[in-house]
Amino acid sequence: MTDRLDGSVRLEDVAKLAGVSLATASRALNGSTRRVRDDLRERVLDAAIALQYTANAHAQAVARGRSDVVGLLVHDIGDPFFSSIAAGVIQAADREGLLVTLASTGRDPARELQFVRALRGQRARAVIIAGSRVDEPAQMAQLAREVASYRAGGGRVAMISQNRLPVDTVMLENRASGKALAKALVGLGHRRFAVLAGPAELFTARDRLDGFRQGLTGAGVSLPARHIIRSDFTRDGGYEALQQVLDADLDVTCVVAVNDVMAVGAMAALRARGLRCPADLAVAGFDDIVTLRDVTPSLTTVRFPLEEMGSTALSLVVGAEGVRPRLHAVEGQVMIRESTPSLG
Amino acid sequence: MTDRLDGSVRLEDVAKLAGVSLATASRALNGSTRRVRDDLRERVLDAAIALQYTANAHAQAVARGRSDVVGLLVHDIGDPFFSSIAAGVIQAADREGLLVTLASTGRDPARELQFVRALRGQRARAVIIAGSRVDEPAQMAQLAREVASYRAGGGRVAMISQNRLPVDTVMLENRASGKALAKALVGLGHRRFAVLAGPAELFTARDRLDGFRQGLTGAGVSLPARHIIRSDFTRDGGYEALQQVLDADLDVTCVVAVNDVMAVGAMAALRARGLRCPADLAVAGFDDIVTLRDVTPSLTTVRFPLEEMGSTALSLVVGAEGVRPRLHAVEGQVMIRESTPSLG
């Protein structure tokens, strides 16, 4: 019962109790390629259990030169979009025996930088950066630099969002999905739209809008500039944007928000004004957030397999490194539901 | 440009470039109490930047005997209840300069054990265990043992849920909140209830039910045993339980689910049967999940400040250790909304 000040038991204690050398104890306990005679192994294992021994992962990391943690960066873990992705990452990491350390950047690119640096300090085996990039070249350049030096140290990187850095990435087909949504809505008979477009600098928001507009154009439908409302990428952003739509008295039959939480905010704003969805206005979103599948009327959206995207990102980052960055494109699936009825 | 195989820069490289000793470089870079002459410090800092040096956190951890990570255990990070708590923990950890490694146990007590063990291996400074305990003495005993040996090694522990282990805990006042909800609903004129009670072994579910029942009793209202429906603690559990209520043809005016996601599932089941809430049946839940605040009709619930609970737990675990476990009780706040109209 070696009781050191910090109370933790060292491998040496185990070895001593088992009457073997440090090396043998190490080999018996922590997966080595080398074999240990059965009776010795047995004694070591027993000693370890008796002492409640747990290897010091830090010491192992410095000795082995690598660690078993991967970092995950998200914009906001409280946002269901990211918590679903996190669930996928964690589940996959678990299967690989990896621990994930999670950082929530609060959508601040500076904190993002700071965290990949911290993760580099942790010698994390890999880092996964989830969430839309922002159109600010200076920040992208800084991130690229930090990522490069992390990779130079042997770290692996994957991104979930846009394909804008030369690393493995799980890319959302935002443009294509916007286009598909437009076609579907036009197919339902809608012709006059407004878009709650989110921040102009956010690529995800922008791509969805661009795709949507392109889809409309392809169908011979136009989207006036004043029908594009900017606001935050959040529930409250959707709420405010819809108020603007109403206040500007835009003559539309359908409003599409660039994500589900905005769409739900928009629906709330409608109700607050005494209007009803879809009777007075149809609403659609993107993502198919699980928790939102039971809102009424049920929300038309473009589904992305968020959890799966998380586990895909992890697999990208544990597998053998490719010669060139791999790109895993994920298509969205249009889900027509009650919030956008046919205008037939 | 000392280019070692693993590409990472060591403190020695920085020292060499700055023309100082290892010790001086260490003191200049990583917060030491000792001061370094300004010009030398300057040179070291410059060298560090030039080389993109980042201290190896593992080496620091083994040298210092402590690390800067805290572990967070949740049942399911995809569940908004836990992602809100996680958001609070992470935000508070961030303020303390701590990194959070997150484990999602999938509600499996065995994995929970395994993770606190892993976190012990990481020499995590603290671990926060969130989520209801289960009434299985054997498992509680094992967890208690693992926790004890983690604490013996100097680790700090906090729990978010019940006060059932001798550690700092953020305790939800589930009984009291159930009672308060009962009183409020009775005050609205309801007398005949059914409870979607979740699993019997889950303390959170059980305490909410018990409190609710107690509140009814205090108001002279009874709750027949067959009005208590067991099911999973999930959206689907709520859905199925409500079907049972309907199939059993229970004559009730109000159904209360032991959490919000179950309540939403119940509302969905109602709609699926062509019934309406609250016209045909009132529904209430617990938690006040953010994402669910825009469902219609808006859901009566008992609000718990989830994020705040997360940050409280973190603060418990970083502050000075108390002589005895501290208990931080959190009261729920009854929020009457549209789903439970007055029967006046």
Added chain:
DNA sequence: CTGTTAGCGCCTTCAG
């Protein structure tokens, strides 16, 4: 198959 012995990268007394 086992034990001895260098490291891994950093911190921190201990001399100077």
Added chain:
DNA sequence: CTGAAGGCGCTAACAG
């Protein structure tokens, strides 16, 4: 204030 040297706990050659 600075530098040399030992130690943190573990792994991985290297001998035996």
